[in-house]
Amino acid sequence: MTSIKLPTLDDIQQAHARIRGVIHETPVMTCGAINEMFGADLRFKCENFQKVGAFKFRGASNAVLSLSDEEAAKGVATHSSGNHAAAIALAARMRGIESFIVMPDNSPEVKKKAVAGYGAKITFCKPTLKARETTLQAVIDETGAAFVHPYDNFRVVCGQGTCALELVEQIGAFDMIIAPVGGGGLCGGTATAIKGLGLSSKVIGAEPEIADDARESFLTGRLIGSKNTPTIADGLRTSLSELTFAIITDKADDIVTAGEEAIISAMRLIWERMKIIVEPSAVVGLAAIMENKLDVTGKKVVIILSGGNVDLEKPPF
Amino acid sequence: MTSIKLPTLDDIQQAHARIRGVIHETPVMTCGAINEMFGADLRFKCENFQKVGAFKFRGASNAVLSLSDEEAAKGVATHSSGNHAAAIALAARMRGIESFIVMPDNSPEVKKKAVAGYGAKITFCKPTLKARETTLQAVIDETGAAFVHPYDNFRVVCGQGTCALELVEQIGAFDMIIAPVGGGGLCGGTATAIKGLGLSSKVIGAEPEIADDARESFLTGRLIGSKNTPTIADGLRTSLSELTFAIITDKADDIVTAGEEAIISAMRLIWERMKIIVEPSAVVGLAAIMENKLDVTGKKVVIILSGGNVDLEKPPF
Numbered sequence: 001m002t003s004i005k006l007p008t009l010d011d012i013q014q015a016h017a018r019i020r021g022v023i024h025e026t027p028v029m030t031c032g033a034i035n036e037m038f039g040a041d042l043r044f045k046c047e048n049f050q051k052v053g054a055f056k057f058r059g060a061s062n063a064v065l066s067l068s069d070e071e072a073a074k075g076v077a078t079h080s081s082g083n084h085a086a087a088i089a090l091a092a093r094m095r096g097i098e099s100f101i102v103m104p105d106n107s108p109e110v111k112k113k114a115v116a117g118y119g120a121k122i123t124f125c126k127p128t129l130k131a132r133e134t135t136l137q138a139v140i141d142e143t144g145a146a147f148v149h150p151y152d153n154f155r156v157v158c159g160q161g162t163c164a165l166e167l168v169e170q171i172g173a174f175d176m177i178i179a180p181v182g183g184g185g186l187c188g189g190t191a192t193a194i195k196g197l198g199l200s201s202k203v204i205g206a207e208p209e210i211a212d213d214a215r216e217s218f219l220t221g222r223l224i225g226s227k228n229t230p231t232i233a234d235g236l237r238t239s240l241s242e243l244t245f246a247i248i249t250d251k252a253d254d255i256v257t258a259g260e261e262a263i264i265s266a267m268r269l270i271w272e273r274m275k276i277i278v279e280p281s282a283v284v285g286l287a288a289i290m291e292n293k294l295d296v297t298g299k300k301v302v303i304i305l306s307g308g309n310v311d312l313e314k315p316p317f
Numbered sequence: 318m319t320s321i322k323l324p325t326l327d328d329i330q331q332a333h334a335r336i337r338g339v340i341h342e343t344p345v346m347t348c349g350a351i352n353e354m355f356g357a358d359l360r361f362k363c364e365n366f367q368k369v370g371a372f373k374f375r376g377a378s379n380a381v382l383s384l385s386d387e388e389a390a391k392g393v394a395t396h397s398s399g400n401h402a403a404a405i406a407l408a409a410r411m412r413g414i415e416s417f418i419v420m421p422d423n424s425p426e427v428k429k430k431a432v433a434g435y436g437a438k439i440t441f442c443k444p445t446l447k448a449r450e451t452t453l454q455a456v457i458d459e460t461g462a463a464f465v466h467p468y469d470n471f472r473v474v475c476g477q478g479t480c481a482l483e484l485v486e487q488i489g490a491f492d493m494i495i496a497p498v499g500g501g502g503l504c505g506g507t508a509t510a511i512k513g514l515g516l517s518s519k520v521i522g523a524e525p526e527i528a529d530d531a532r533e534s535f536l537t538g539r540l541i542g543s544k545n546t547p548t549i550a551d552g553l554r555t556s557l558s559e560l561t562f563a564i565i566t567d568k569a570d571d572i573v574t575a576g577e578e579a580i581i582s583a584m585r586l587i588w589e590r591m592k593i594i595v596e597p598s599a600v601v602g603l604a605a606i607m608e609n610k611l612d613v614t615g616k617k618v619v620i621i622l623s624g625g626n627v628d629l630e631k632p633p634f
Contacts, residue, residue, distance in 0.1 A: 027344065048592045049591075049592055053592060268629065271594055271629055272629060274366075275365045275366055275370060275593060275594040275595075275625035276592060276593050276594065277588055277592040277593065277594060278592075308592035312585065312588055312589060312632060312634065313632070313634065315629060315630070315632070317629065317630065
């Protein structure tokens with residue numbers, strides 16, 4: 001028995017109405033050569049083309065735009081070394097409010113620059129969860145800024161769910177949709193939207209085999225923590241939250257995994273044949289298909305390409 | 318006084334009608350961050366998403382589909398180490414005829430594989446122009462295949478011109494369009510289409526500073542040969558032909574150049590901000606803008622991203 005309030009289709013539709021004017025409607029791409037390889041009709045939802053290069057901008061902008069003027073006046077805060085930090089910084093700039101980002105001091109230079117470039121005030125901390133949390137608390141105590149967690153946040157999950165809503169408007173029904181699972185915001189939002197629309201499409205989460213905490217949680221019914229493994233899919237190292245675990249348990253159909261080599265091969269396949277840049281986290285679903293973890297033969301299957309932020313100097317292949 | 322027959326708008330429209338069912342209608346993309354950098358409204362025509370990853374498929378498919386059944390029965394032939402070879406091979410496969418490709422034996426493995434993958438019969442030769450030409454002649458003597466030159470070919474130029482026709486259907490009028498210039502097929506086809514439509518848009522060719530034979534030919538009115546320089550924009554090392562020189566002299570407004578470093582920076586900018594993969598030849602126009610060779614302030618400017626075939630293992634930045 002849970003007392004957590006789960007989002008509904010209506011919540012996601014409200015989020016969509018709220019953020020539609022500020023997000024990109026991202027294209028759905030196909031690739032004849034890849035379809036031939038798998039004997040399937042694969043549709044790639046290109047959130048790598050979303051603002052800040054990742055779906056995270058959907059949730060961040062929904063959270064930032066949902067603040068009252070009074071709350072907003074004090075700014076927003078979060079801790080993140082990645083796409084969520086950039087998304088919050090840009091969403092705040094677009095609303096004309098301040099953002100305070102706590103970043104581990106070992107974050108990649110390119111990410112520090114991106115976040116600074118969006119006008120965020122950055123506080124660096126040691127690269128531990130404890131340091132991140134205590135530093136963030138100090139920033140919030142000082143500023144009164146509203147904390148927007150990257151996925152353990154109702155508004156954020158609703159924002160991520162708008163991707164699936166948009167998709168159904170674009171291409172109608174399909175047999176299956178695969179979303180990467182890190183903190184579970186995208187997968188949870190997607191499952192809420194698809195099941196809320198009454199579609200029979202299977203909603204599948206995909207995560208690295210060596211970071212399969214979500215699959216284990218899903219199968220055992222008990223939320224387990226991050227496995228702290230250095231998967232190349234760096235966006236998927238986190239564990240689910242109580243909120244996203246509850247949603248995924250309730251609404252997702254399965255969670256599959258993929259090995260590191262398959263993730264790298266899938267990334268290369270997309271770069272080479274589709275000529276678009278995706279990050280490792282984005283292709284775990286395709287990697288699972290390559291490993292025959294999912295039967296897609298003859299099916300119309302959507303893969304959400306969640307982001308495209310990657311160190312261009314050293315692609316992993 | 319020239320006796321060369323130049324293509325007209327009508328020829329390009331016929332080409333478009335002929336190939337529309339087999340080519341991709343490529344998207345036109347924009348990037349807010351890049352527009353902000355230059356204070357311009359830049360539109361990127363994404364031929365990197367064309368079949369075989371380059372605009373070359375337009376000209377190749379027009380040439381292959383223009384053959385009579387009798388001619389086609391003997392197959393098509395060309396010599397090329399790059400995108401044109403792949404384009405001819407695929408166009409031939411789609412028509413169900415044979416293709417014979419002469420490739421220098423030092424061609425990149427990835428290109429040999431791509432051409433072989435489309436079912437072409439490859440004959441390797443020494444990497445000199447003379448060896449390519451004599452080997453091709455031997456292949457043609459033996460097979461009776463029709464030779465489709467990569468740019469010194471009326472049908473090929475008409476096919477390349479369909480890119481601009483399609484573009485005008487997509488986004489209407491604009492102030493300027495920039496096409497890379499290697500052999501001049503794309504630039505010549507573009508100029509023919511734009512001027513033939515009666516648009517006042519400037520048509521600008523762009524080539525590497527260290528391979529500026531087209532600019533020199535354009536300015537002096539005398540066709541000069543390739544400068545044989547190792548520009549990173551490997552698709553633009555060739556010189557114009559009599560045909561493309563005549564078209565460009567007649568219809569293009571200017572040819573600008575860009576340095577090697579700017580070409581690399583422009584390529585990186587597109588990969589990083591737009592999340593799409595383009596080859597160096599595709600970004601020479603953007604590189605010229607970065608070097609202030611063109612004033613685009615406040616203007617609606619199209620840049621044709623001509624292709625996306627590049628060695629992913631070692632991007633040049």
